[in-house]
Amino acid sequence: MTHPENAAEFLKDAQKSKWHDETLWFVRDKRDKVSKGIPEWEQLRELASGIKDNVLANLASYLEEFERNATKNGIIVHWAADSEEHNRLVLEILQKQNCTAVVKSKSILTEECHLNPYLEKQGIEVVDTDLGERIVQFLNQPPSHIVLPAIHLKKSEISELFHEKLHTEKGNEDPVYLTQAARVHLREKFFGAKVAITGVNFGIAETGEFVVCTNEGNADMGVHLADVHIACMGIEKILPRRKDLAVFLRLLARSATGQPITNYNSHFRSPSPAKEIHIILVDNGRTAQLARDKFRSSLKCIRCGACMNTCPIYRRSGGFSYNSTVPGPIGSILSPGLDLKKHSSLPFASTLCGSCTDVCPVKINIHEQLYEWRQEVTKTQDDFAKGLSMKLANGIFKSPLAYKISGSLMRNALKSLPNSLIYHPLNVWGKNRNLPDPPKESFQQWYQKNRL
Amino acid sequence: MNSREKILSAIRSLTLEPKTLPDIPNFSNPGNLVERFTQSISDSKGEVMTKSEFEAWFSAAGFSKVISLSSRFSELATLSLPEDPHDLESLEVAILDGQFGVAENGAIWLEDTELGLRALPFATEHLVIVLDRKMLEDTMHQGYEKIAAAHSGFGLFLAGPSKTADIEQSLVIGAQGAKSLRVVLV
Numbered sequence: 001m002t003h004p005e006n007a008a009e010f011l012k013d014a015q016k017s018k019w020h021d022e023t024l025w026f027v028r029d030k031r032d033k034v035s036k037g038i039p040e041w042e043q044l045r046e047l048a049s050g051i052k053d054n055v056l057a058n059l060a061s062y063l064e065e066f067e068r069n070a071t072k073n074g075i076i077v078h079w080a081a082d083s084e085e086h087n088r089l090v091l092e093i094l095q096k097q098n099c100t101a102v103v104k105s106k107s108i109l110t111e112e113c114h115l116n117p118y119l120e121k122q123g124i125e126v127v128d129t130d131l132g133e134r135i136v137q138f139l140n141q142p143p144s145h146i147v148l149p150a151i152h153l154k155k156s157e158i159s160e161l162f163h164e165k166l167h168t169e170k171g172n173e174d175p176v177y178l179t180q181a182a183r184v185h186l187r188e189k190f191f192g193a194k195v196a197i198t199g200v201n202f203g204i205a206e207t208g209e210f211v212v213c214t215n216e217g218n219a220d221m222g223v224h225l226a227d228v229h230i231a232c233m234g235i236e237k238i239l240p241r242r243k244d245l246a247v248f249l250r251l252l253a254r255s256a257t258g259q260p261i262t263n264y265n266s267h268f269r270s271p272s273p274a275k276e277i278h279i280i281l282v283d284n285g286r287t288a289q290l291a292r293d294k295f296r297s298s299l300k301c302i303r304c305g306a307c308m309n310t311c312p313i314y315r316r317s318g319g320f321s322y323n324s325t326v327p328g329p330i331g332s333i334l335s336p337g338l339d340l341k342k343h344s345s346l347p348f349a350s351t352l353c354g355s356c357t358d359v360c361p362v363k364i365n366i367h368e369q370l371y372e373w374r375q376e377v378t379k380t381q382d383d384f385a386k387g388l389s390m391k392l393a394n395g396i397f398k399s400p401l402a403y404k405i406s407g408s409l410m411r412n413a414l415k416s417l418p419n420s421l422i423y424h425p426l427n428v429w430g431k432n433r434n435l436p437d438p439p440k441e442s443f444q445q446w447y448q449k450n451r452l
Numbered sequence: 453m454n455s456r457e458k459i460l461s462a463i464r465s466l467t468l469e470p471k472t473l474p475d476i477p478n479f480s481n482p483g484n485l486v487e488r489f490t491q492s493i494s495d496s497k498g499e500v501m502t503k504s505e506f507e508a509w510f511s512a513a514g515f516s517k518v519i520s521l522s523s524r525f526s527e528l529a530t531l532s533l534p535e536d537p538h539d540l541e542s543l544e545v546a547i548l549d550g551q552f553g554v555a556e557n558g559a560i561w562l563e564d565t566e567l568g569l570r571a572l573p574f575a576t577e578h579l580v581i582v583l584d585r586k587m588l589e590d591t592m593h594q595g596y597e598k599i600a601a602a603h604s605g606f607g608l609f610l611a612g613p614s615k616t617a618d619i620e621q622s623l624v625i626g627a628q629g630a631k632s633l634r635v636v637l638v
Binding site: 023026027038039040043044047050051053054056057058059060063064073079080081085129130131132135148149150151153154155158175176178179180182183186187190191209215216217218220221224225235240241242243244245246247249250257259260261262263264265266267268269270271272281283287290291 | 456609
């Protein structure tokens with residue numbers, strides 16, 4: 001299914017899609033307000049962008065420095081070239097611990113690697129512990145937003161789901177009541193798990209530590225109660241120095257949800273006595289993206305989701321319409337690098353308005369890369385209808401006489417042609433869009449009459 | 453070639469334009485640190501209180517399971533720190549000393565020394581952090597400057613109680629971790 005087809009599905013529930021649009025805009029607005037309180041906001045974005053540029057230009061040596069320091073601190077470092085290897089490494093650690101139930105906090109990387117279905121096939125129970133992620137897991141859905149996983153659901157749906165799964169009162173839609181029920185359920189899982197899996201927000205080369213940010217405290221509940229902590233980290237998440245965290249922690253939550261910082265920002269440097277910390281450094285297409293000049297800087301992303309909240313297309317089409325682990329504008333420039341054919345409609349899921357680029361805390365030129373991916377897509381697939389009309393237009397624009405005649409023909413034709421011809425299925429731009437009334441005269445005619 | 457070599461050599465095979473690592477200015481927004489810190493904690497749904505306000509709240513609530521690692525309030529403890537974090541399951545209150553706080557966002561820095569058990573500030577139902585009002589920094593930049601050379605196995609910037617807005621964006625305090633945060637400024 002292409003993005004427009006999926007989006008049409010999402011828009012069928014007009015009330016819900018309106019709520020989705022307005023709610024995400026509200027989050028965007030909160031981001032604006034809180035960022036205005038920081039006089040050096042634009043300087044921070046510039047710095048974050050510069051630090052990440054430096055990381056990408058020296059990635060191999062930073063990764064080695066990180067590995068060296070982490071190992072010195074007693075952290076066990078693994079490397080995974082692709083998702084299969086990542087999943088296998090996780091499984092091996094679990095098997096060594098005889099672990100059949102694992103708790104996991106939010107990690108887009110493990111979504112990207114499809115870790116859950118892989119482990120479940122091996123008979124291991126995986127419990128996602130972020131509330132939003134637990135909700136979508138109950139529904140066998142992926143998250144629809146990287147920061148707000150269940151933003152596509154209304155509380156009535158969650159109430160019904162919890163009634164079925166957690167035996168809450170039927171019809172009780174109170175978010176406090178529902179959250180409390182999830183708390184009891186999840187705390188039981190935390191206290192029973194031997195191994196906990198987390199993602200990583202930042203890995204620090206200088207110290208070998210890594211940082212995990214949450215508001216719910218679920219990552220920490222998991223790892224501090226478990227004997228073994230497995231952290232899964234994309235190789236691009238490296239920062240050179242500990243002090244770089246100041247820049248990124250100032251930007252991350254403000255950009256994501258408009259709060260000044262996430263409530264829990266945990267720095268893992270070495271395991272507690274008699275416990276283990278494993279970190280898996282994952283490539284899975286990242287070195288390939290690093291090799292692409294035009295798209296390299298997409299690897300600077302810190303997964304704040306600001307580009308989604310601001311995007312007029314994302315807000316009105318929902319995360320699932322992208323059919324990609326990372327949806328929205330940033331997903332639309334990351335995913336084509338993984339599978340151009342599957343994700344070929346994503347670079348077109350944009351108005352190129354540039355709002356994503358304007359809010360990006362690490363200043364990725366997202367809308368320009370969307371445009372660049374469009375060039376790549378059209379190189380590989382010829383759109384017959386558009387190709388034909390472009391050739392026709394080329395002939396018309398070449399000859400002033402042809403241009404004059406066709407202009408007057410079109411002005412009359414648009415008035416009299418039946419809608420079935422103008423809004424033909426081949427004309428995708430005619431879907432849900434109405435043409436304005438055609439002007440009575442050409443610009444040239446108007447100019448002749450009105451010039452001074 | 454193993455995956456480590458494969459990844460590193462794939463990166464090294466690229467000719468990438470050098471990019472210098474920028475210096476970070478010591479950004480600072482002068483003002484009343486206590487006032488801003490208090491506002492920040494309140495924005496993230498915690499509460500800043502004086503010693504006597506805290507004592508009044510504590511004695512009125514009548515808790516029976518309390519761990520205190522704060523030297524200022526050691527007499528309030530009813531339990532000592534267990535060896536196994538699983539014994540924290542029904543803990544009502546944990547009282548800890550914070551190293552310092554950051555005014556711009558209310559983040560309080562804690563390390564293994566203050567925490568005793570890393571699970572403690574998360575597993576407890578209510579969290580109380582005692583903080584010296586002289587130990588406030590302006591922004592995260594000064595915060596990281598302070599801990600630049602510190603070496604703890606675990607460190608935490610904590611800014612509020614456990615919270616979520618995953619159900620229709622309605623803010624709920626007390627998701628999986630502590631249901632409340634009280635910061636006692638002394």
